[in-house]
Amino acid sequence: MIYQSIALNDPGGKYDNYLTDNAATVCYLLGLGDDKLAQDHFSKEKIKELRADDRATTIRYLCMIRMQIFRNYKQISDAKFKPGSETDNFEKCFDKEQIKFLRERGLEIVHVNMKGTSSIFMNVAYINQYILDNIDKIKPLIPDWIKFEYIRALFLMPKCNAGPGGSLVATKQKQQSVFNGIHDGMVAYNNNKNSYPYQLFLVWPYTLSEKDGNILYNDEKFLKMLYGANRDIFKAAEYVIDAPAQSKESFYDFVSKAGSVAIFVDCENVTPYSFVGMLKGLDANNISKIREIVLYDDEHTSTAWDYVSSYVDIDIPITHKEIQRVLDNKSLIDTVMTAGVCRAYYEDHVDSVVLASSDSDFWGLITTVSLAKYYILNERTRTSQTIIDRFDEKGIEHCFMDDFAQDKVQLFKTQVLLGTLRRRIATFNETGIWPDMDADKLVDSLFREAYITGADTQMEQEKKTFMNTYLKGGFTIKYSEDPDGSRPFRMELNRK
Numbered sequence: 001m002i003y004q005s006i007a008l009n010d011p012g013g014k015y016d017n018y019l020t021d022n023a024a025t026v027c028y029l030l031g032l033g034d035d036k037l038a039q040d041h042f043s044k045e046k047i048k049e050l051r052a053d054d055r056a057t058t059i060r061y062l063c064m065i066r067m068q069i070f071r072n073y074k075q076i077s078d079a080k081f082k083p084g085s086e087t088d089n090f091e092k093c094f095d096k097e098q099i100k101f102l103r104e105r106g107l108e109i110v111h112v113n114m115k116g117t118s119s120i121f122m123n124v125a126y127i128n129q130y131i132l133d134n135i136d137k138i139k140p141l142i143p144d145w146i147k148f149e150y151i152r153a154l155f156l157m158p159k160c161n162a163g164p165g166g167s168l169v170a171t172k173q174k175q176q177s178v179f180n181g182i183h184d185g186m187v188a189y190n191n192n193k194n195s196y197p198y199q200l201f202l203v204w205p206y207t208l209s210e211k212d213g214n215i216l217y218n219d220e221k222f223l224k225m226l227y228g229a230n231r232d233i234f235k236a237a238e239y240v241i242d243a244p245a246q247s248k249e250s251f252y253d254f255v256s257k258a259g260s261v262a263i264f265v266d267c268e269n270v271t272p273y274s275f276v277g278m279l280k281g282l283d284a285n286n287i288s289k290i291r292e293i294v295l296y297d298d299e300h301t302s303t304a305w306d307y308v309s310s311y312v313d314i315d316i317p318i319t320h321k322e323i324q325r326v327l328d329n330k331s332l333i334d335t336v337m338t339a340g341v342c343r344a345y346y347e348d349h350v351d352s353v354v355l356a357s358s359d360s361d362f363w364g365l366i367t368t369v370s371l372a373k374y375y376i377l378n379e380r381t382r383t384s385q386t387i388i389d390r391f392d393e394k395g396i397e398h399c400f401m402d403d404f405a406q407d408k409v410q411l412f413k414t415q416v417l418l419g420t421l422r423r424r425i426a427t428f429n430e431t432g433i434w435p436d437m438d439a440d441k442l443v444d445s446l447f448r449e450a451y452i453t454g455a456d457t458q459m460e461q462e463k464k465t466f467m468n469t470y471l472k473g474g475f476t477i478k479y480s481e482d483p484d485g486s487r488p489f490r491m492e493l494n495r496k
Contacts, residue, residue: 020217023042023221024046025046026216030201030202058130062130063155067096067201073120077254079093109126125162188207219240221337240407241478247400247403252286256351259351261353263293266356269359273452280312292319297321299322303420305320321340342365345371360387381402421493442471447463474494475491
């Protein structure tokens with residue numbers, strides 16, 4: 001079995017920076033009670049977002065009713081046969097609002113004495129069918145970088161559903177097979193309830209044990225164990241572990257003490273996705289004093305920089321400066337950015353400078369314009385220990401941008417990839433030249449041009465998702481009549 005176990009609880013705030021949005025999503029869908037959902041380590045914003053989503057609430061209520069039947073099978077069975085209508089008696093065992101919500105969407109979970117059986121398992125069989133029919137609708141709630149098939153399977157009891165129109169429970173023989181599977185699942189759950197996360201019923205690929213702890217405590221533990229249970233390895237820790245609280249606090253403290261502060265970005269020596277991940281991971285209220293973000297860029301950097309200002313929704317002006325080269329092999333970014341910082345300090349009275357760069361070339365700027373206050377945004381994987389030692393000697397604080405969780409960057413990556421693809425299509429429409437018709441090679445080249453990197457297995461997953469979502473429909477090539485009588489080809493992307 002491939003999995004890594006992580007502690008059940010969080011002693012001393014050890015996991016303060018571990019994200020919980022995906023664990024919270026699964027907990028909500030599985031029917032975790034409102035009191036537990038209100039726990040501090042679950043994002044209240046995420047729970048609010050899920051409550052407002054009918055797709056999520058449909059699955060939640062179905063799972064809650066199924067779990068209630070499993071937990072209280074005898075009491076519900078006995079209640080059904082009390083004096084009065086069996087349907088009324090059965091309904092009284094459940095939350096009226098939940099039943100009403102499901103009925104309004106055409107999902108009837110109260111099935112009594114139908115098709116020659118009075119078994120409560122008939123209700124579970126229909127609930128299982130409704131979950132199967134609706135589970136794919138919640139796919140947009142799960143990030144692209146997570147394998148949805150693993151999430152999907154948590155909610156499905158194999159061979160325990162009623163079938164379309166009740167086809168799998170139409171005869172007593174068919175019913176027995178379905179009901180046996182439901183019974184076995186219910187017994188396994190009730191006999192081992194304390195091993196299930198928050199005692200929530202789910203379908204796990206192997207028998208859970210109490211030593212596994214709470215597998216839904218945070219995203220890192222959940223995804224490592226989920227992938228491991230499916231004989232896979234989750235390697236994208238950068239998506240589920242955020243920067244330590246002290247890193248954010250040091251940056252907030254620098255900004256709060258500044259008279260006037262601006263961020264200057266060396267686009268040659270910063271990964272755009274790390275920079276965007278950092279900005280998305282900061283509290284907007286704590287960075288409101290930043291007057292401007294200036295991106296210094298040239299033609300040899302990632303095209304992703306072209307999309308930063310449109311993607312990052314913060315109330316700070318972002319200026320994108322494209323620096324033209326005089327010689328192809330000589331960048332002028334360092335020189336122009338240094339001049340920009342000097343102008344900001346001496347003319348615009350910016351007293352506090354945030355430099356986003358993993359390069360040591362700006363040490364000369366720091367030592368020359370020495371009266372300015374500096375904060376460095378760099379990347380752990382691109383910064384030498386020597387320059388970090390120099391920062392420490394001079395008392396300059398820094399923060400590793402690649403420590404910030406990358407979960408909020410996925411949509412940005414998609415925006416960059418689609419923009420790159422549209423440019424390819426525009427070039428074809430102008431020239432009639434398309435470099436490669438192999439879909440895999442096309443996706444590989446788009447990822448290279450966008451400078452998107454990561455663990456091999458994670459890149460394979462992201463490329464597969466992009467391919468299935470945006471390229472599976474293929475392209476349409478049309479003739480377009482021009483005024484001059486020519487009939488050039490025009491390509492359009494087919495979207496599902």
